[in-house]
Amino acid sequence: DAGVIQSPRHEVTEMGQEVTLRCKPISGHNSLFWYRQTMMRGLELLIYFNNNVPIDDSGMPEDRFSAKMPNASFSTLKIQPSEPRDSAVYFCASSPPGGREQYFGPGTRLTVT
Amino acid sequence: GENVEQHPSTLSVQEGDSAVIKCTYSDSASNYFPWYKQELGKGPQLIIDIRSNVGEKKDQRIAVTLNKTAKHFSLHITETQPEDSAVYFCAASKAGGGADGLTFGKGTHLIIQP
Numbered sequence: 107d108a109g110v111i112q113s114p115r116h117e118v119t120e121m122g123q124e125v126t127l128r129c130k131p132i133s134g135h136n137s138l139f140w141y142r143q144t145m146m147r148g149l150e151l152l153i154y155f156n157n158n159v160p161i162d163d164s165g166m167p168e169d170r171f172s173a174k175m176p177n178a179s180f181s182t183l184k185i186q187p188s189e190p191r192d193s194a195v196y197f198c199a200s201s202p203p204g205g206r207e208q209y210f211g212p213g214t215r216l217t218v219t
Numbered sequence: 220g221e222n223v224e225q226h227p228s229t230l231s232v233q234e235g236d237s238a239v240i241k242c243t244y245s246d247s248a249s250n251y252f253p254w255y256k257q258e259l260g261k262g263p264q265l266i267i268d269i270r271s272n273v274g275e276k277k278d279q280r281i282a283v284t285l286n287k288t289a290k291h292f293s294l295h296i297t298e299t300q301p302e303d304s305a306v307y308f309c310a311a312s313k314a315g316g317g318a319d320g321l322t323f324g325k326g327t328h329l330i331i332q333p
Contacts, residue, residue, distance in 0.1 A: 110262075137318045148324075149308065149326075151320040165320070201318035206253075206270075206312070206314055206319075207268060208253070208265065208318060208321065209265065210262035210265075213261075
């Protein structure tokens with residue numbers, strides 16, 4: 107079975123541009139999480155959804171960040187406008203109904219110049 | 220909010236020896252404690268987890284212990300092998316019937332010396 111799928115794997119963009127990261131959770135999973143990993147701050151939770159509904163977005167750094175989950179098989183994380191300090195690896199993870207274990211995707215490495 | 224401290228940041232052991240990584244958490248309401256292994260260029264991979272109603276769990280060469288009173292949990296890897304070299308993260312969450320967001324430690328770079 108396919109794991110969590112993220113695209114693109116690498117993204118290089120200029121400051122001020124809009125960036126959209128995409129995630130397809132494992133089929134049948136109903137919880138989806140977005141995390142960011144940097145050397146300075148480690149792995150941080152940004153937002154998570156349960157049954158396509160945002161539950162906790164307190165980790166979203168500022169209004170430039172937004173996330174959507176229009177259906178059970180797709181989610182996006184958008185940064186507009188992007189800044190150099192947004193450079194990081196962004197991970198998506200999903201979890202099955204009633205389960206606590208989270209399965210991570212391969213990540214998107216974002217570089218903002 | 221929850222705060223997870225992890226030690227050491229780097230651990231070097233001889234192949235075949237044991238490795239122990241320790242974490243502490245601050246929120247007594249946390250009840251789920253997973254451990255993840257991350258190899259270079261890959262996403263974190265769940266290797267073992269423990270819930271607050273259990274004191275110890277073992278899976279082949281890997282074991283995790285939990286001390287709720289001290290708010291402390293540890294990962295033990297026995298008979299280490301070269302493929303155990305990676306960064307290991309502990310995490311904590313408090314969840315009811317399903318998953319909740321994880322708070323991660325800063326990671327331990329485990330190096331297995333041949």
